[in-house]
Amino acid sequence: MYPNILRHPGPTPIPKKVELAMTQDMISHRTVEFVNLYQEVTQNVKAFFGTKQDILLLPSGGTAALEAAVVNTVSPGEEVVVISVGAFGDYFISICERYGLHVHKLAKNWGEACTKEDLIEFLKPLSNIKAVFATYNETSTGILNPIEQLAEVVRNHSDAIFIVDGVSGIGGVPAEMDQWGIDILVTGSQKAMMLPPGLALLAVSERAWKVIEANHSTAYYLNLLSYREWAAKGMTPNTPAISLIKGLSAVCDLVEEEGGISKTVERHEVMKNMVREAMRALSIELLTSDKYASPTVTAIRTPEGLDLTAFLGHLKKKYHLDFAGGLGHLQGEIFRFGHMGYCFPSDILQSVSLMEAGLQDLSYQFEPGAGVKAAQDVFLSSLRK
Amino acid sequence: MYPNILRHPGPTPIPKKVELAMTQDMISHRTVEFVNLYQEVTQNVKAFFGTKQDILLLPSGGTAALEAAVVNTVSPGEEVVVISVGAFGDYFISICERYGLHVHKLAKNWGEACTKEDLIEFLKPLSNIKAVFATYNETSTGILNPIEQLAEVVRNHSDAIFIVDGVSGIGGVPAEMDQWGIDILVTGSQKAMMLPPGLALLAVSERAWKVIEANHSTAYYLNLLSYREWAAKGMTPNTPAISLIKGLSAVCDLVEEEGGISKTVERHEVMKNMVREAMRALSIELLTSDKYASPTVTAIRTPEGLDLTAFLGHLKKKYHLDFAGGLGHLQGEIFRFGHMGYCFPSDILQSVSLMEAGLQDLSYQFEPGAGVKAAQDVFLSSLRK
Incomplete structure (x- = not known):
């Protein structure tokens, strides 16, 4: 369903x-x-x-x-x-x-x-x-x-x-x-x-x-x-x-x-920035520097104090939000937020919102709404360009 | 359409x-x-x-x-x-x-x-x-x-x-x-x-x-x-x-x-026999003997007096019936009637009927309806088993 x-x-x-x-x-x-x-x-x-x-x-x-x-x-x-x-x-x-x-x-x-x-x-x-x-x-x-x-x-x-x-x-x-x-x-x-x-x-x-x-x-x-x-x-x-x-x-x-591949590429750039700013607003660490950050997938460190498997399992079970875990020695250390292909800024807002919901359920300390707001800001500013 | x-x-x-x-x-x-x-x-x-x-x-x-x-x-x-x-x-x-x-x-x-x-x-x-x-x-x-x-x-x-x-x-x-x-x-x-x-x-x-x-x-x-x-x-x-x-x-x-794979295989056997009997009734030669005939595809020789490319092109253009030509040195000599997978005796009746229509258009000499009747006979006899 x-x-x-x-x-x-x-x-x-x-x-x-x-x-x-x-x-x-x-x-x-x-x-x-x-x-x-x-x-x-x-x-x-x-x-x-x-x-x-x-x-x-x-x-x-x-x-x-x-x-x-x-x-x-x-x-x-x-x-x-x-x-x-x-x-x-x-x-x-x-x-x-x-x-x-x-x-x-x-x-x-x-x-x-x-x-x-x-x-x-x-x-x-x-x-x-x-x-x-x-x-x-x-x-x-x-x-x-x-x-x-x-x-x-x-x-x-x-x-x-x-x-x-x-x-x-x-x-x-x-x-x-x-x-x-x-x-x-x-x-x-x-x-x-x-x-x-x-x-x-x-x-x-x-x-x-x-x-x-x-x-x-x-x-x-x-x-x-x-x-x-x-x-x-x-x-x-x-x-x-x-x-x-x-x-x-x-x-x-x-x-x-959409206006040609360059527009499609621009959308990915916006989504990347939305995800990165949202994580920063939630005080969740990113694996990579901004300079070489991928426009299609963001590697995010486990929110402090949480067990990653439990966190991802909870998001999947309760909110049907399906993130990927880490590979190799990064298993348990990071999760991967894919934002590529048939994915839009609206999807990022949705995913960040659901992620915030899951973080609240697991008593992670943050200001509810901060992640979504940061993502919105990036999105709105991209529209004004 | x-x-x-x-x-x-x-x-x-x-x-x-x-x-x-x-x-x-x-x-x-x-x-x-x-x-x-x-x-x-x-x-x-x-x-x-x-x-x-x-x-x-x-x-x-x-x-x-x-x-x-x-x-x-x-x-x-x-x-x-x-x-x-x-x-x-x-x-x-x-x-x-x-x-x-x-x-x-x-x-x-x-x-x-x-x-x-x-x-x-x-x-x-x-x-x-x-x-x-x-x-x-x-x-x-x-x-x-x-x-x-x-x-x-x-x-x-x-x-x-x-x-x-x-x-x-x-x-x-x-x-x-x-x-x-x-x-x-x-x-x-x-x-x-x-x-x-x-x-x-x-x-x-x-x-x-x-x-x-x-x-x-x-x-x-x-x-x-x-x-x-x-x-x-x-x-x-x-x-x-x-x-x-x-x-x-x-x-x-x-x-x-359908009743399991053995029933599906039986259906293919019936379709094979329908196609073979239909071609015989139309006096069109088959490439292979009955003994080793494939249940999924039948190779059929060019009806006498016809140009194969023109015949297949006509069937495709006028009746949307899409047969495959021959490969290698059999190109121009045979065409291949596929009857496998999502294909039923009713489809064989349809294809044989359309093929007869095309044969009439191209003035091939045969008794119209003979192919379809032969295919029907095989089909009906299979149902009585």
Whole structure:
């Protein structure tokens, strides 16, 4: 009966228009209808990536697309740098290690970003790097790495290609893949893209295509050359996630309705600030500094004196407000407030209000209403701009 | 406005109940709700496979699950046998070759099945086979290989594991994986499973798990050990295709409503016979013999004197009846009438009627109504049983 108020950093709520698009009559993927759909969608979604390159659509989770970025570009024994600022950076390391790459790990404490200076310093002694991997938006800590600056550092250092995990970012954060010099940018459907899980989106620079052409991967399902070959005909090598692609078409329409992707990105910025100011007003600590704070997810420390599991369980049970816990060693230390995709300032006001209600139930000491007021102030001031 | 009458051998129409299940509120995959859903669904779908083994759910197309069956069990240089009776058998060969396996190809003419005798003869000189791969239901030709008998031959020959592509079969054909001795059975969501594309289902025998445990695959996304490990907790290693899994739960309910999977399989048998008798009554040739005819898709030769592209185009344009063409060298020679999943005898009557209408438009010589009458006879006789 009660709707689940899903404030996870993915999967995220699905807009009704997207649901309806996904439940239109099924079509075959070897028809003119599909080709038209494919061509329209892959054209419209380019703005999300800031690229003129083709967007490839893989019927898979984001993980598979990250793996595709690895196996199609580098070979066992080759040297790569992986920047990790949290669980999903570590995930990238796991994939690279599984494939026998020589991984140089640039790891930061969870809750910190990798700065330009960090990367310059780290690359100095390294001379034979084939690829640098980075997470743009680290879902486990709510960090947005300064990816434009990191791209510049990679460019200045060597011919290494720069591969970026944009999962949980793309659709809600600025992205200028071509201008910044990102070589492969990957995202998944179930985060800021407002879709159910099961579709991965990936774009490849001209430079990276040359690397991929010279590579001898045995991957079959994740073979990017095969995707490129079929994309030229408006199709995919095997059965695509047809309903998700129909949904993606509706997502592009919705973003267009909002005024284009830059407006959608602005909304995320406002929501981020609303959440951060609300927490400050409630004297609840944030994990990250404002400078590198993610526009799509905020990591929040356990309110003082509360047991986190009990607090989150209470919010879920009594108010149907569904936050995500911490990952890895941050389990029990932080919770994550997702504010991406089909989420609006009004949703933030609602979630903060319900959170305040839960805090009162558990006798946390604060001025009731202070969090909501702080969020409102941010929202109203954004409207006046 | 006009509904598309999708009679392809996948993707296939989606039942309304399944669509509605897929558009329920999104949930996180790291919650008790998901664990309950996962455990219920993977239990209920076992009957489709005829197995007591866990059913693993991969967020991917069937191709990825076929690749998973390859990369998790055999290593480059090892000898395997691939039985190919059509395009999807050849697909299996491509995957095996891509991974550097030593492939012994047992190829039959397109439209023929691989018999027990064929396989006995083929295996005789081979002594070091690690795995035998076969397609159960060959979508390109409408052949149902005698998989139970082939499994027996493999068992009697050696310790090779028997890996079966059940895509386009499972859900509409008999399957007794455990009893027959199949080691890995794979299917995809978009065929007889009544779901959109994007979910692969896979079951593994105890014997095959031992082989997988001893294997050293570098695959990350397709690592079956990792799926097994998470399945024990009612979860998946990365974000699963949550809406498709909700849909699968509804599919299991629908099959239960029909009286269980054996009743669903019987319906497919009836539809197969309806289509075959209808074509005979119209003097249109079938590609395959009755003995090995697929219950889910029928390959039909171009009606004499007609241009196939023009005929299919006409049916699609005027009557919204959407058949699939032939693949490979059968392009232009045959078309494929899909009758699987959410398809009923009433749909066969409708499709045959519309096909007759199209044949009249194109001045094909036949007795109007003869096809429909033949299909009706099969249907009515099935009801009297």
